[in-house]
Each structure stands twice: as C-alpha cells, then as structure tokens.
C-alpha cells in the first residue's frame with residue numbers, strides 16, 4: 001500500500017523536479033565523498049556568516065540517521081525532520097529557531113531507523129516545501145557522507161552543490177566519484193578545501209581533477225569551480241566541542257576570514 005502510493009508520488013515529484021521555481025529562496029547542498037571532512041562545520045558557520053550579511057537562512061540536517069547539526073547549535077530539538085515526514089507537525093513547526101538570529105534548523109535524529117521510509121524522495125520533499133514558503137533567502141542542506149540513495153536524492157534536486165574535501169588521497173578519490181556522478185546531469189560543482197592552509201594548493205588540485213575529468217571524457221559542459229580553502233584551526237575544533245560556532249566566537253580568526261572569502265565567491269556563483 002505504502003509502496004504504491006510512494007510510486008505515484010515519486011512520479012509526480014519527478015515531473016515537477018525540473019520546473020522553474022518562482023520562490024526567492026536559493027538552495028545550496030553541501031556534500032563530500034568522504035566523511036568527517038568538515039561539511040557540518042562549514043554548513044553551520046556559513047549559515048551564521050550569511051545571516052550576519054542580512055540573509056535569512058534555513059538549514060536542513062539531511063544526514064539521515066546521524067544528525068549532529070543540533071549539537072553545533074546547542075539545541076535539544078522539539079521536533080525533527082521525521083516528525084514532519086510522518087505528518088505529525090507542520091512545516092512552520094519543524095523549522096526551529098536557533099540561538100542565532102535569522103537561522104532556522106530542521107533537525108535530524110541520530111540513530112533513526114529509516115527503513116520505514118525506504119523511498120528517499122520522501123525526505124527530500126521538505127526542500128521544496130521550504131522553498132515554497134518563499135520566506136528564506138537560502139536553504140542549506142547538510143548531507144551525510146558517501147553517495148547513498150538519500151544523498152543522491154538531495155543532490156538530484158539541487159542546482160547549487162558545494163563539495164567539501166581535504167587533500168587526503170582517499171577524500172580526493174571519493175570526490176572524483178562524486179564529480180563523475182554529477183557531471184552526467186549538473187552544470188557545475190563548487191569545491192572548497194578544508195584543513196588546507198595554502199589557497200593555491202586547492203586551486204592546483206582542482207585543476208588536476210578538471211584535467212582528469214577531461215582525460216576521462218566526462219561531460220564537457222560540466223564545470224568544477226574552486227571557491228576557497230579553510231586552514232586547520234584549534235579554534236574550530238574547540239568551538240565545535242563546546243557546541244559553538246567558530247565564525248561567531250572568533251570573528252577575526254584567519255579561518256573565519258577564509259570562510260567569508262568562500263561565501264563571497266559562492267554568492268557570485270549561486271543560481
């Protein structure tokens with residue numbers, strides 16, 4: 001029963017996937033191949049820096065089953081994405097106010113057994129519902145690591161994707177797998193490097209990836225755009241442990257300035 005309803009809904013969603021959105025809300029999905037590279041740290045702090053520039057931001061913790069964005073915002077969420085999916089709360093109720101002005105969070109839930117909702121589109125539906133509110137300037141979707149069907153679904157509905165990576169060979173191997181997949185039907189991937197002190201290193205590695213993509217004859221129209229780097233910083237790990245945002249606590253830190261520069265370039269590229 002649930003499956004047949006899901007199949008019908010899935011078809012409808014596919015039909016509407018490519019339709020022009022009229023909302024002012026931009027969508028940015030943050031992803032990576034490898035885990036632990038700094039996606040959630042970037043997402044939370046980018047949200048704060050965007051809000052301090054006057055944007056109204058919603059974050060969706062789309063790391064199905066391993067949610068941790070509420071930790072970064074030091075919140076004990078009353079409702080989670082799953083309450084919304086299960087129809088227990090409205091979209092306004094599930095968009096929780098964070099301690100930071102103009103940032104709302106749709107929290108995830110750690111340890112959630114999502115086999116009840118085997119269709120990934122059920123989760124991604126919330127993105128369109130938030131965009132339809134036309135209330136937020138930007139929605140940041142923090143995905144989990146890897147390329148499971150949930151991550152793929154959130155990527156498939158997003159026209160702005162930011163990959164976070166490190167220079168670690170295994171992270172770069174996973175990143176290339178992501179590039180390969182996205183090149184099939186996306187126009188571009190924005191790329192930033194974490195734990196990388198030297199801006200030029202990110203640029204050089206990005207160019208190598210682009211050359212590899214050319215050599216392997218991936219879609220010519222697909223662009224990988226390097227948008228900056230963040231160094232390793234003790235302030236980032238300490239604030240993370242203390243459930244605080246480094247960009248708020250250390251406004252003049254190099255890492256905050258590096259993330260600001262990433263946002264400058266991101267805002268020029270976002271569609």
Ligand SMILES: Nc1ncnc2c1ncn2[C@@H]1O[C@H](COP(=O)(O)OP(=O)(O)OP(=O)(O)O)[C@@H](O)[C@H]1O
Nearest residue numbers: 035036037038039040041145231232233236237240
């Ligand atoms: N530039 C940095 N300097 C120091 N510590 C960092 C930096 N970036 C992230 N960290 C720390 O690394 C850890 C992993 O970061 P984070 O949780 O953001 O990664 P993630 O990609 O979201 O992981 P997952 O794939 O598990 O979701 C955290 O403890 C965070 O504080």
Ligand SMILES: [Mg+2]
Nearest residue numbers: 039040063068
């Ligand atoms: Mg994370």
